[in-house]
Amino acid sequence: MEIDPFIFRLSIFILSIFVGYYVVWSVTPSLHTPLMSVTNAISSVIIVGAIIAALAGSTESVFETSSIFGFMAIILAAVNIFGGFLVTQRMLQMYKKKKK
């Protein structure tokens, strides 16, 4: 019997939860705020779905109901991607060691 591809995706998902678990415990508590802003930025990879949705319009019209939702999602996700990575960068620049 063939294995449903869903099972493969589920395996990736569950293994990633474990990876996330160990990686996040190793994050130093002083960087928990940047951790939140960077996770926020990377979860905006949902923009992939938004782009597919936006480009799914028919050849006659770029803007259909479904693609309009796609375009709106692109704006939201883009705010997050740029905002999230840049604000993380700004925060991380501030963490400095003692000058000896």
Place this chain on the structure above:
Amino acid sequence: MSANLSASFYLISGILFILALRGLSSPETSRQGNYFGIAGMAISIIVTFLSIGNFGPGFIYVLIFLLVGGSIGAFIAFRIPMTAMPELVAGFHSLVGLAAVFVAISAFLKPDAFNLGYVGNIKLASLIEMSLGAAIGAITFSGSVIAFLKLKGIMSGAPITFKGQHILNLILGLIILFLIYYLCSSQSSNIFWSLIIISFFVGVLLIIPIGGADMPVVISMLNSYSGWAAAGIGFTLENTALIITGALVGSSGAILSYIMCKGMNRSFFNVILGGWGATEQATGDERKEQKPVKNGNADDAAFLMKNASSVIIVPGYGMAVAQAQHALREMVDALKKNGVKVSYAIHPVAGRMPGHMNVLLAEANVPYDEVFELEEINNDFANCDVAYVIGANDVTNPVAKSDPQSPIYGMPVLDVEKSKSVLFVKRSLSPGYAGIDNDLFYRDNTLMLFADAKKMTEEIVKNL
């Protein structure tokens, strides 16, 4: 681009995202980690364009919308003051949630574009995945909006509770599950819309009973939700990058919520079901204001600290409110010139989000190797001459160790009272968020400095 090739690139993005989080294990590697994250995102977006292969007018619009959103994001990122970071993160979570809802709606309206079947005949598994993604996304959105309004002070931070609240939430939760089940058999769009609307409603109801100082838990929890929403959409789109990221973010938020709950010695459900300060008010009233307090001024404080050999600073949310971090750093610089050894002690739930105090101190150029977590520094209070408590309250209350009747009994606290003298900067004797009196105020070795955190610190700098 072939589906296999693009899937491999999505996997690479996923790995880069893992490395981005890994980088945060120390400040030195963190900046590099952020670049990994950016690279992963760029790969995902470019691969998506290449695999669709449609560079018509729609593509131009996508680029325009991307740039519009990007510019707004960049503008916010550069302008936002560091003290506003909790609101910013809550706001950003709401956007992820809403984007997930929009993508799910789009997939529901045009399933053929995503290879999910046809309108009225969407594959069962895809339907379950997209409705879960949409429901969690909608809860994340409305919940984050409420958290944002509370943090920003537009809405009162006080818990809003009413009778039957938990039962209502339970019923709505069951209705959501029922609607998903019904949607799968009927494929009806009305059911889909009702599902989303009810989920928006649940998000609001979940967050309104939670008070201001419990915000660290809420923000972490919403962080986690935004991850699960992304993962739900990832399953719908069969996209590895999205599934990996969703799992990472989901578990990251869950761990942060756990750490925050442990920092308050409360269970997750206890926080989510709301109102700590509201219910325990009575305990504080019984023994009120009879004991004398020692009242000091900036001059006394400066004298004490100048002659100390070691000082530990305990910052809390009050420091953020008063924006006192820069004045504090100046004070520490002056003390160091006098040969005083200074370090900072951070309680896990100080502030309004995980790591809030650390960012503010970093902003004020405090080197991160002078800043310590509770477990690292708690034993040092016994050998320290002066503890300078600025804007913290409940996290220093010795009652948590001695009085089993107290609502905060068992909560890990900073052993501030063990230092030779304690300087407590506070505007009045009013209790903190937990609604209980702080025993520390009435100790012999405590000197109360009644003033605004920033003004008092500036005064002390002048007197040093």
